Amino acid sequence: MMSDRDSSEGFQFALPEMQSAGWLRCRLIEESDVPRLFEAVTASQAHLRPWMPWAATDYTQEMAEELVAAQTRRGGELVTEAIYIPCNDEHPFLGCFGLHARVGKGALEIGYWVDVRYTRRGVATLAAALLTEAAFSVPGVDRVEIHHDEANHASAGVPQRLGYAIIGSCQREPEAPGEVGVERQWRMRGQDWPSSAGAQLLAKARD
Known part of the structure; x- marks a missing residue:
């Protein structure tokens, strides 16, 4: 099937506020995260390399600076991408999670990786639940998707645990060494979110 990534219709959204539930918070990335980002990627590079094209080569401090600068220089403007950091009182940086407007108008896609440590x-599960909730707080968003390569079984576990529905798969050119070139696509609809396993997970974490 044709991936919604091929849609040329753009979608811009305002950044949701920081989300939290229980022991975890998701906050927007900030300039002070550059050294933490670089350290996390360096420590996790062997773990990330099979699935992340940018991790297939040596990750540099400059690459971390460029990512953070691209996210923080836009201020309060409408965006097509927002990068969040899962963290807690003990650990200020646990990985990177993104909300991406690349699957058509009215939809946001969640991408993620967690520091291997x-x-x-x-x-990953709780942070993805938080960002699903955040996505549905954006006016006009009625669905959230998670896409991953078929061979990436760890990534597949996240939408499964949150109650996302598998909507299909499509062939695409592999971009990282571990990929087989079959993209699995999962979707949560706004009308299904309140009764989903993900919403129940958040409610339990907030008790």
């Missing part, structure tokens, strides 16, 4: 602790 903090994987298997529920960071």
Whole structure:
């Protein structure tokens, strides 16, 4: 099937406020995160390299600076991408999560990676739940999607646990060494979110 990534129709949105639930917060990336971002990517490079094209080569301090600068120089303007940092009182940087307007008008896609030193602790699942909730707070957004390569089983676990529905797959050129070139696509509809496993997870974390 044709991926919604091929849609030429743009969608801009205002940045949601910081989201939190229980032990985890998701906040917008800021200039002071540059050294933390560089350290996290460096520590996680072998973990990220199979799935992230930008991690296939040596990651530099300049690359971290460019990413953060692109996110922070836009101020309060409407954007097509917002990068959030999952964190808590003990750890100010646990990975990177993005809201991306690249799957058609009225939809946002969540992309993510977690610092390898903090994987298997529920960071990805809870952070993705927070950003799903944040996405539905944006006027006009009625669906949220998560896409991943079919071979990336760890990424697949996140939408499964949150109650996203699989909507199909499409062939695409592999971009990273571990990819097989089949993109799996998951979707959460706004009308389904309140009763979803993800919304229940947030409610439990906030009790």
